[in-house]
Amino acid sequence: MKVVVVSDGPFGERAYDTIKKEFECEYIVLDIPKPESIDDFTEFPNEQLEKIKSADILITYTLNPDITFDLVEQVYDNVGYVIVGAWKGKGLKNQLESFKNxxxxxxxxxxxENGNKIFDEFVSKFGKPKVEIKVENNIATKINVIRGSPCGGTDFVAKDLLGKNISDISTKAGLRIQHYPCRAGRIRLFSDEESGRYKAATFHHDAFEKALKKKSGE
Structure with a gap:
């Protein structure tokens, strides 16, 4: 499994640092003009484009919608699956998701998981949080991250809550992910940043809650 993370600068490095612990991963900052000169843009550097086309999973964090669409349009047929980590507007989303992968x-x-073999292999490690908790005397003595957020937030939360009382650990998980800090919203270009942050908090709360319920049912 080869993952390529593509950025135009502001975002993507945290995902690269996290993903490379599980999969072969390369971080590429595109050599492209600044937004004010986007009309002068003609093509992606060939060397970078060939590296991108070699990916099983491509994750884009390019903020300019034209650059994002042009890149995806050029490479989607070559890569296994494309995850667009930064996008703005339902119109662009619909255009991008009209591509099969x-x-x-x-x-x-x-x-x-969505049934695609390559995508599901990636999502077995990164995506909606899933954890296992070992408990002794109401204390979380071990927290295994089965699947974590690509930004590394789930690992951060797990380390922070290790050794804590489990009585309110789910609530703390939802709060602590926002202290990472969670970039949900800014990276998605939400008009309502809090919407993305709330989702991230809910997913982490639910992951810890589910782990505790599973533990109590053993």
Whole structure:
């Protein structure tokens, strides 16, 4: 499994640092003009484009919608699956997802299996949080992250809550992900940033709640 993370600068490095722990991963910052000179843009550097086309999973964090669409249009047939981590507007989302192997999630920690073999292999490790908790005397003595957010937030929460009392650990998980800090909203270009942050908090709360219920049912 080869993952390529593509950015135009502001976002993507955290995902690269997290994903490379599980899969072969490359981080590419595109050599493209600044937004004010986008009309002068003609093509992506060939060397970078060939590296991108070699990906099983491509994750884009390019903020300019024209650049994002042009890139996806050029490479979607070559890569296994494309995850658009930054996009703006339902129109662009619909255009991008008209390609057979492209998904534009609201936030990266909502990804779940969809039946595509390559995508599901990636999502077995990264996407909607899933954890296992070992408990002794109402204390979380071990927290395994089975599937975590690509940004590394789930790992951050798990380490922070290790050794804590489980009585309110689910609520704390939802709060702590926002202290990572969670970039949901800014990276998605939401008009309502809090919507993405709320989703991320809910997903992490639910993951810890589910782990505790499973533990109590053993």
């Amino acid at each position: 492209v998904i534009c999630p609201d936030i990266m920690c909502e990804l779940v």
